[in-house]
Amino acid sequence: MTRARRTPIDPPQPKGSSVFTTRPELAGNFGMVASTHWLASATGMSVLEGGGNAFDAAVAAGFVLQVAEPHLNGPAGEVPILLWDESARKVSVVCGQGVAPGSATIDRLTALGVEVMPGTGLLAATVPGAFGGWMLMLERWGTWSVAEVLEPAIHYAEHGVPVLDRISATIETVERLFTDDWPTSAATWLPGGKAPVPGSRLTNPVLAATYRRIVAEAVGSTREAQIANARDAWYRGFVAEAIAEFSATTAWRDSSGEVHGGLLTGDDLASWSATVEEPLRFDYHGHTVCKTGPWGQGPAFLQQLALLSGYDLTAMGHLSADYVHTVIECAKLAFADREAWYGDTPDVPMRDLLSDAYNAERRGLVGTEASFDLRPGSPGGRKPRLPDYPAQEGVLSARGVGEPTVGADGRVRGDTCHVDVVDRYGNMVSATPSGGWLQSSPTIPSLGFCLGTRAQMFWLQEGLPNSLRPGIRPRTTLSPSFALRDGKPWMAFGTPGGDQQDQWSVNFFLALVHGGGLNLQEAVDAPMFHTEHFPSSFYPRASRPGVMHVEDRIGPGVVAELRRRGHEVETRDGWSLGRLSAVSRDGTFLRAAANPRGAQGYAAGR
Template sequence: MFTTRPELTGDFGMVASTHWLASAAGMSVLERGGNAFDAAVTAGFVLQVAEPHLNGPGGEVPILLWSEAEQRPFVVCGQGVAPAEATIERFTDLGLDVVPGTGLLAATVPGAFGGWMLMLERWGTWSLADVLEPAISYAEHGVPVLERVSATIGTVERLFTEDWPTSAATWLPHGQVPEPGSRLTNPVLAATYQRLVTEAAQASGTREGQIAAARDAWYRGFVAEEIAHFSAGKAWRDSSGEPHSGLLTGDDLAGWAASVEEPLTFDYHGHTVCKTGPWGQGPVFLQQLALLSGFDLGGMGHLGPDYVHTVIECAKLAFADREAWYGDPEFADVPMAGLLSEAYNTERRALVGAEASYELRPGAPGGRVPWLPDLPGPGTVSHAPGVSRTRGTAGVGEPTVGGDGRVRGDTCHVDVVDRHGNMVSATPSGGWLQSSPTIPSLGFCLGTRGQMFWLQDGLPASLRPGSRPRTTLSPSFALRDGRPWLAFGTPGGDQQDQWSLNFFLSVVHGGLGLQEAVDDPMFHSEHFPSSFFPRGSLPGVLHIEERADPALVAELRRRGHQVEVLGPWSLGRLSAVARDAAPGGFLHAAANPRGAQGYAVGR
């Protein structure tokens, strides 16, 4: 089968990510004796500089990893929480029925730095200065401007010049939108990271002590002070159409720390798939597998009408449960055991009919009554001031950016495997350059992950002070016979656990190699409510790349699906690394050709 690039094979190490500079930086760490955790952290910080429209220092990161020394997988939660002052009443008093998608009101504690530092401290071997050096260099000396970075800045140019002058100063050099291929620097961010390195070295002579000192400077020192001061200061216009100041305080940052958790798992056709807990949408991948385990996908023919129809209808059921049941388990009673049980999925599987469903049908695990948010009508969104009433489909699969800075599907991904057998899958996101005004003293902006909370009491994903938003960020891991096999993931917001699932099924049932599965025509459902401002849904809508068989499209339409055929290389931005199960086996890697920026390296 033709592939857009070779699947990499070797035995020393592999790095795959959404940007070639991050992959190269990660591989350079492996070449110089670092392990997979050192490489992933290094690549993660480079992604903040190389893909600033997709992630930033003010964002968050969930991480799945395999420690060869401990012989087990772990989840690192680098997802920050809602501020103490972020209550539903605070928002409704402002006349809002959804959390704005841009500006300061949607900021949660920036968790990416804490997440990366926790992994580096516990499993890494490199120093803070070493892992930050490439990002500092790129921020100081510049990176080539991606076409999409230029397009994103061009879209929000008026917002920056009229409402967010600190962002204009950072992202409009000489008052102009940077041209694709030009050099873009961020010297203020470079100085921020260099100050962290300097203060850490002054505070301690040990690797671990310096990491702890840097974390303290971020969450209780100069970074926290600047964030708190900026948040409490000027009111800035956001996607509600009105100006608001922020709610995040120094106490919010000082009271938060990244954490290590056990992954949720599900066994499927000889593989154990690992995901984050229901504070993210990750378990929806497992729910889809639980439903699909009762169908003969292998006998349906890869990407045949029965295959695609079955996968899409099971996705609708699983994502309906996401809406009704998922939230931060420290604040909500999420019935994950019931949602993944065989009895529950046997009952749910019977709902998959011969024609496309147009209903949002959450289940009732253990007889519990599901409770959905008060959703807008099909195709519509919020009634908040200044918000469009319709949800379009332009740009699905790549970052969708409005003139007010609101975004859909903006994320990065990195996977690493080293010669020792350690593996990492991480999906950093948030703090996009278009999220909120740049903090001029730090060179980055706050994230807007709070837009994923519902402003309605009693839901698992309701806004609660100190709770994690039910994020879409969803790295993936799969084991074979208890050993690490595959680390993979993709940007794409709500589509992450559909595109990643398609990739996984292509390997398991279609018999495809990693690169073949990445290149395979992608599809997904838009049936359920979007996680992003201004929310909304498109019941029955199915997006598919035009490389798919026209006969497949015609048959899906005959079955009632509202099929929208998009560009030939427009959906999915997957990357993956793998490790052969047999002793002495090879390592493998693949990366996405769509957008011409993802890359895998290795030897």
């Protein structure tokens, strides 16, 4: 039967009715890898083929993403991971999110004249957590050595990766910044003094040498001893020494317009380590979704499900005006709670935020018209407190370095990567590495990478859950996802996209639950939407109350009805929102799907 492309006004059709997909859902029984870049997916699959498990494959793919997508993540970034250990029959969270330096206090920053943490430069650096996160997963659940998982990244850093259009555009946008203010970055990212053109070869021999030295120092009689020595080289050895010296002895212009040095010290790196935590969970229509704690925005996914559990989305019809309106209005409420309650503190009232009584009350705020207010709730009778948002004029839009990537206005932002893996043993991984973007901070010349800027997500106001405090994690947007179905491990999934991560991932999940039998690829390909109603997590905290974006494939009738209900709908190109990937196991096959948007995400498997 010929598979027909849907026209933009057609609603998505249920499985088996000639739904157009950009590529097939992969199915097999050996292993599956899906990620935001084909080189990472190919690397992960090669590890599975070479006898490694899902954890080995995810680590190797994660290091390759640093080289293949340096504008979206880097060695000094961070990574939260959700994983399923088949032998223990357990979901775990690996927190590879670094903390604020010991000297990073609100008083210290305000004494410098800084009222909002800059989005670029050295002041916003937290302890680089990605290396520790990857190493912890490798140590506890993997089987390969440090040398084996780093070999693909070293190869690509030394011999080069093809320059994506977005890499070229990102570097071109910051070319003058590098030339005028960040010469160490110019030396790394402007070969021949110019931004590399799309399709050319981009190398990073200094980074290759850094990782070769890590391998050389990762010696020991056991695999665990080798991993421990690699971690020591990073957090207490030559990497930490270079980071500490660079932070203490150099100063650079950042997005505040002023020149500042850094706060990270060797003691900050030496005293930090990645951790393993229990996930938060919520049951929804026979599925259990697992997320990180409220040091990330992941619980906003669960809060949306808690609100949506009171509606019959299936009866509304997938992507109908009723459906989209309801999902958007519930997202506004969940993210308002994120703003008021989330942070790296034990005082976040998650039990109340996910309770039936609380969400029944909150559901009463969802009307037939679009809301334009930021309305956090009062879980357990507590009074919410929102930050004092910076004054902004007119229609708000992000400037500085935040997410998503370089916009049509040419302003530089960062973004994120994602990788999912399932192996033949049933182990599964969902990881969302980010930060340490090439455009976020000056390159440390002896290491070949720059520091991250995740501290821009802290508030420089006292008394908030996400107020800057030494030694705590910023509330991030990084949000890998894992789901069980009927109590059995089912799916690892996620997407880049900053504040949109827990909107696009929710939309994808809901499409699978309420979309009439869509498979993974059909749900990835389905028209996507999100709201910009709530304040951004990134400098300078912009918001656009009532504004929502929809891909134009959703249909003019739906758009017209949403506008009639008061939503300020901005239609986007039909293949522009979301960069989802997913792997699953259903008792018959292992499956995978990846995002066609941007023409770089791929799944591999057999």
